[in-house]
Amino acid sequence: MITTLKRIVEEFAQQQVLERALTDVVSKVKDAMSTECCSLYLADHEKQHYILMATDGLSVNAVGRLAINFNQGLVGLVGQREEPVNVANAHTHPRFLFAPQVEEDKFNAFLGVPIIHQRKVLGVISVQQTDSRVFAEDEEAFLFTLAAQLAAAIAHAGVKSQIESLSGSGSKYVNQHILGVPGAPGIALGCAFVSQPSISFSSVLPRRTKNAAKEAVKFQQAIKVTRKELGELSERMTAMLPSEASAIFDVYNHLLSDASLGEQVNEHIHSGWSAASSLKFVIEKTIREFAAIEDDYIRERMTDIRDIGQRVLVNLMQKDIAKRKVPDNLILVAEEVTASMLAEIPREKIKGICSRKGSSNSHASILASALGIPAVMGLEDLPISSIDGMALIIDGYSGNIYINADDSIEREYRRLQSEELELNDKVRELAADQAVTKDGKVIALHINTGLAADFDVAKGLAVDGIGLFRTEIPFMVRQRFPSESEQVELYRHVLESYPDKPVCMRTLDVGGDKPLPYFPIEEDNPFLGWRGIRLTLDHPEIHLIQMRAMLHASRHTGNLSILLPMVTSINEVEESLRLLKQAHSELCEELSCEIPWPKVGVMLEVPAAIYQIGQLSTLVDYFSIGTNDLTQYLLAVDRNNARVASLYDYYHPGVLQALHFVIQQCQLHGTPVTVCGEMAGEPIGILLLLAMGCNSFSMSAQNLLKAKWILKHISSDDACQFLKEVAILSEPAQIRDVIVSKLEHAGLGGFIRAGK
Template sequence: MLETLRNIVQEVNAAEDLNEALDIIVKRVRVAMGTEVCSVYMRDETSGRLVFCATDGLNPLQIGAASLAPGEGLVGLVAEREEPVKLENAESHPRFQLVEGLGEEPFRAFLGVPIVHQRDVLGVLVVQQASRRLFGESDEAFLVTMSAQLAAVIAHARVTGAVREELLAGAGTPTRVSGIAGAPGIAIGRVVVISPVADLYAVPRKTVSNRRAELRAFRAALSAVRGDIQAVSDNLRGEMSAEDHALFDVYLGILDDSAIGGEVATRIKAGQWAQGALSQVMIEHIRHFERMEHSYLRERAVDVKDLGTRVLAYLQDEEKKTDRNYPEHTILVGEELTASALGEVPRERLVGLISVRGSGNSHVAILARAMGVPTVMGAVDLPYTRLQDRELVVDGYHGIVHINPLPEVRARFQELVDQDRVITRDLESLSHLPCETLDGQRLPLWVNTGLMADVTRSLEQGAEGVGLYRTEVPFLLRDRFPSEEEQRQIYREQLEAFAPLPVTMRTLDIGGDKALPYFPIEEENPFLGWRGIRVTLDHPEIFLAQVRAMLKANAGLGNLRIMLPMISNVAEFDDALALIQRGHREIVQEGITEPLPPIGVMVEVPAAVYQARALARRADFLSVGSNDLTQYLLAVDRNNSRVAELYHAFHPAVLGALVAVAEACRAEGTPVSICGELAGDPLAAVLLLAMGYEVLSMNATALPKVKKALRSITSNEAHEVLAEVMLLEHSSEILKRLQRLMTERGLQQFIHLPLH
């Protein structure tokens, strides 16, 4: 059963579109279950009808034409109940209904199971048989398992296939693809697709006018690969049997003009660019080999992929020699965008980013927020290779990509872009004013940084300090651990740039979704694994070098604060503090007499919330990292699209934890701040003020909005709203109350509702 499941899922995954995927399903399931009919009905999103979409055994001419209304017939019953229905004699059931033209009349036995993806019934998978057969428990179990396995694949194929068909047809049907909000804002622009190095599956479709140049480039790449293979063949001539060595001749033959090489050349002559023609031909052949029954032939798919990848690498090298063209309003799109790809685009032309993979916490998302570039991450259903040069709308507030939006919707998005520009210009006048409520309560606003590029923007926006300097960013940008002196120079730049304002440097925070390329951490559950302070305590040589670099950089300035990430118990803080004190003694012996700076704890895990008072007694300050704290409290990975919608920053449990930490610090007289995304939300800032947080630290782009919101209320109003929301039991109710407050204060522009 498992082997059959695996083979079917593998085949479906390799399908080009939804129709092909459904065709594979009905054929393979019918054979696997030994039935006479297998069919799939898919729910139409507009009408709700269950459309006859694929069959092996019924009338194929009715595919796409026949359908059932919601709840109609046995198929409708399966969808309505969202559970299997099995009958020995379908005709005897009161809900039985023949669909004219399908040819169901001879088939009596019926087993149908719903295809459900994330609570949404996508359709129904049905098997039927002429003889009276009561399908057994094992039959039902197999079909349910098959449906569950295929639901996500079908959902993905449905979205990407629909978008792909619209793009190919040049149709203008509006389509939305959801991802994860990476950086706030709205962007309207033209797509430039960035292909990862030599990935056949990530090459964008593109037509060219200079076909001869593309043909020359392809033949040069082929020649280079032939040379590489011949060299390898010669090197291994004495190491392999004649039979094994003959494979090299096969590889060389595949690239001939009479084989795959000729197919690629034909597509180039038809107007496709060399990389796209190569990608299309190689993928077709790879899929052909992957579907073969014989394991030896199936494994040849790997060889074909390797050959294609080698040729593609040479073509990409050739492309790099010519300057890439970036339109005036560029939206950069790629499977997994990198900081280096971001840096290649002229800043004045870059308006938006979309990454198929990646999370809201990934390096490129952090950079995008610092730069103020609207970004959507994790848009896994986006057929990005077909979007080159197309106009898109990026909704970075809600993590949605809009393809072919209706004219009125596009116009509304343009209004939001213009509105954001006006708001930003108006808010700039606040930069020299203090952040205080209408009745004079001060609440300093600090910034989160990681690059020198953040400094100017932060100071221009009126930042009063740095609440979080991500020291891992310089580590991520290198191919080795930076030396102590290299770190000292980096930290000194930051400290000098903000002096005399305080700069809070978080010690190295790797693990989770932040792995160094030269220090990989492979774990089944990285967010509950070896990360943050756990790594650096296990590697005191890394920790001490970093601490000494920070302390040396602080000499003569005195504006350093050190913060420890992922502290989950008092012992970890004590151990880290002992190492910091040791590092301080060592630099004193070197003649640097700067006193030990304030040492703080980052409250990110529930254990630290419950030990907040004990930690506050030992530390000089506490700072809540609301992103991870929310994630751990709710047991939700917000970068996982299946559960991201359960990540609610205004969840009553999250607000309760924030109140508890603030109260613990107040009881011990220890300063408390917050440096997560919540701090940069104008709606949340009102609550944080009332809770007693003494500093809010955020991305520089959020500073003016938070300042405007806090300067529009009194501290008494903030306390009244906090008292109200702490009695509410649903995050949606809390959000509505805060939105009402913003509306009452004339700050509707801070409320961003998704457009459809």
């Protein structure tokens, strides 16, 4: 059964024409189940009916013509129930629909199964037989399993087919909506610019050579040209971003070295294969090996290997490829957006990024955030080969994209975009002001940062310090662990940026969705695995070097606070403090001076930690609530998974109750608390957390001015009333609607982003 199912699904996915693919499916299912008829119906939700799209057994003249309303016939019953319908004699069933044009008089037995993708019924697949009998359990199971496996492929093929048919007919609107994973915040409107390789490895046929020396020279020349191109791209990226972001190109240069891919290619050349064939063998073999490993780090490296291999191949083939004209206001679209793609196109032309693969922590997402480019990743249903030149709208806040949207959707997003620009100008007047509520309550606002580019955004802003410096980002974009001296220089620059204000540095928080290129972690469930404090305590040498660097960097400023991530137990904090004391003692002795002792805090993001606040408060100076991970763990939702992204919501009543409990416990034990997750940068989140008693927030520099504006126009009493009204609600959408209504009434509705 497994072999048959796999073959049917794979052959369907490889077929380029949807109608042909559906016809092949029904024929193969009919043969596999040894039945007399198989038919497949697709749902048209706009017209509320199913269309017969393919059949092997009914009249072919009915294909594309027979329409069955959602509330009619056995096919409609399958869709309504969203479960299989298995009857021995269809003609006697009260929902039987007589349709003479399909010529099904001889068939009695009927089994129909729904095809469902992301809670939406896409269609129904059915089998029929002359004998009056109930189909056996294993037959039903086979069809049910097939429908489940086909659902995603049909969804993707359906989007592609609709786009191609409508664009071919000259229709103005396709109006397709696809949900992905937010990669970088913002809204963008532009035309799709699909980046696809001009020469692919699939076009390279294995070829022998009698002149290995000549092929080796060709390969080295191609490497030399590629290195030069990478150098130019790196310089361009460095002009836009600080060195730690453009250091991503170090990964590419490493892959070109003999110690990585180069030696393997040369071995194939010297064994008698052409340079192009040898490169093909090595790249494809490496990608196959990496594809067999389920790991975020490996997936990132596959992207790098594919990209660098493609570049060498183009230079190796010495093709004179005409450069495509790069339009203004483009949305860069690719199977997987890479750093080099971003560097090749002038920054002013890129309005947004769409990628079928990737996550919120991919290289492309990190760069897009630093460059201020809205991005949506993980768009599995995006038919990139069919949308080049089409109008796109991308919502980097919610992960939604729209293809050739109608006028009403476009008008709404242009309005939101316009409001965003107007608000940015309006709130600039508060740049030098302290954050104060309408009734005079002073609120501390800090910034979250990880790249030096963030400091450029924060220039001229009155902030209360850095509430979260993500030390993992400089680690992630390098090809090795940064040395202690490199870390000292990096941290000194950050600490000296705000010499009279607290700077909170989180110790290395990698693992889960934040892999290091040079320290791969292979786990079945990385979010519940070896990450954060768990990893650094298991590698005290990493922990000690980083804390020594932090302490050394704060020698003259004395404004360092250290934050421990992913804490689950008291022992983890005690062990971290022991290592910190060791680092402090060593450094004081080595430098022959007294180093200021930093404040130490714990991130509250693991549910177990929120019930140990009393004990933890005796060990640390402050708490920082990480709403991103805390929400993820409370709701058991992977926030980077597009399939369950709609379930991830920090306005879930359970999450709000947990946050209220945490803030009350911190107040009870007299320990300062701040909120540093994404929720802290949203108007709704700020108001609800303010009502819970929080008066310290840390957010991206882009959100800080908006937060000041919101606080200036809302009193503490208003916020408390909002919290009281939503406390009785049971759905996140209801909670959001109530607060949005209140903000709109106060003239602050423009601060609410689409999809939030």
